[in-house]
Structure formats: structure tokens, C-alpha cells
Amino acid sequence: MTALLTIEGLRKQRPDEPDRSLFSDMTAEIAAGDRVALLGGSGQGKSTLLRIIALLEAADGGRLLLGGKEPRAYAEPKEWRRQACYVAQQPVMLPGSVEDNLRAASGLHGTPFDEALARRLMDAVGLADIGWRRAAADLSGGEKQRTALVRALLLKPRLLLLDEVTASLDPGSKDAVEALLDTWSAREGAACLWVTHDLDQAERQCRTVWFMAEGRLLEVAEADVFFRGPATEQGRRFVRPDAEGRTAGRAEAAADKKPAASLGAGSEGGARA
């Protein structure tokens, strides 16, 4: 079966030092509906890789295929980006109101705006009471982050590129977003590629880990195998258990499984084949 996303020998030079690679020889695949955590220390190029996959930045070598097709086989980059949607850590709100932002995707792609779904999604991320006429620029960082996520989900992408999407959220909102993405991924068959520094979140949300270190994809492993014992010394140092067996990135209270989000009646309508 054709992978949803294939990256082959991807290479990126460092923006500040073009003679040195940021990463090279990145080869991996994501299947439809898969959930992958892209882990690694700060500055490895995780966000850069997500942005390359979303065609927001160019690679310096290698190939990308989405649904078995290269970017040039798509009529326009926006058609690729609708299917492989990047959700930024620092979300950019478009000028105008919350509603303008929620309607942006349908405006761009000429598809009808599903207001009922937008309301259910805003409810699921804890923004049921936010006024849609409010200026989007005035929202708090966490409100912007959740609005940007809902805006992305309304596109019904096949691949969500999630760049630390819960980083500005309080614990309750973070749980709500995780529960929504759980439900959404199962219901829509959307694959998720998570960049997160929260190892508990990675373990809860993902079946597969891609571990980046030393400018390469050093390990691709099932998440439970990786978290039980990384295959490389670099991986073991990254996971680094303390005396109680926890790792540096783990929040103590976060080990419990979170309840699934309810999207209410009618949200099955957009399920993909």
C-alpha cells in the first residue's frame, strides 16, 4: 500500500551556516492514520522538517511524496498544504475576527463552511464561549493556538503537522486538545506528526517515535519499544530515567489516559475512506 507520506534522503543546510547540514539522509514513512512523535533535542531541526513537509520551506536535497506524488504533481502548493497541514507553535492569526479565521480555510479552497462542525470543535477545545466577532489578534496565546488548531482541522487534512501545539496551554486545555486529536484521528483517519518536548504526551498520543540526533534520524521505533529502552546511547541519554524511572521530560501527574473528546452528533460525516 502507498504510504501517505514518504521522505527519502531529505537534507537541509543550516540557515546560518550554509556549509553545514542541519540534517541529512532523513528517510521515513507515515501511513494513513498513523501517529508519530518526532523527538530530539532543541535545535535538531524538528520544526524545520515539519515546515519542509508542509512546503513552507525548501529542502536542499532528497524527495517528498504525499499520497505517492511529488509536490510538482499537485496543481498548486495550497492543494498539498490542505492535505498536509502545519499547525505552528506560534500561531499566526489572519487579520479580522475569530469567525474570519475559522472561515479562512473554506474561503481559500472554495469549499462550504461547516459552521456546526466549527462550533463542535471550538467547544471540544474549550472555546465554546469565545465571541466569534472578537478580533483574532486580541486572543490570548492559548486561545490563538486552539483557534489555529480548529482552523486546521476544518480543512480535514490527511496529515496534521503539530508543532508543540499544546505548549501555551494550561493543563485542562492541553487535555482537551489531546482528547480531541485522539477522537479526530480515529474518526477521520488523519495521521499526526507531533513535535513535542513532553515525553508523556508523545507516549500517550503516538504509536511510533522518530528520534533525531546528530543531524540524522537515529531511531524509528514503536513508541513503547523506544520508551522502554532506546536502541542508541543518544536515545538513552535523551530519555534519561531518574531514580524513580521517570524521564526528564515527564510531568508526574500526566501518566493517566485522557478521556476521548465528544464531537457530538453529526461529526462522523467527514470520515475518509
Ligand SMILES: Nc1ncnc2c1ncn2[C@@H]1O[C@H](COP(=O)(O)OP(=O)(O)OP(=O)(O)O)[C@@H](O)[C@H]1O
Ligand atoms: N529562519 C532561520 N534563520 C536562521 N536560523 C534558523 C532559521 N530557522 C531555523 N534556524 C536554525 O535552525 C536550527 C533548527 O531549528 P528548528 O526550529 O527547526 O529546531 P527544533 O529541533 O524544532 O528546535 P526546538 O526543539 O528548540 O524547537 C536552529 O539552530 C535554528 O536556530
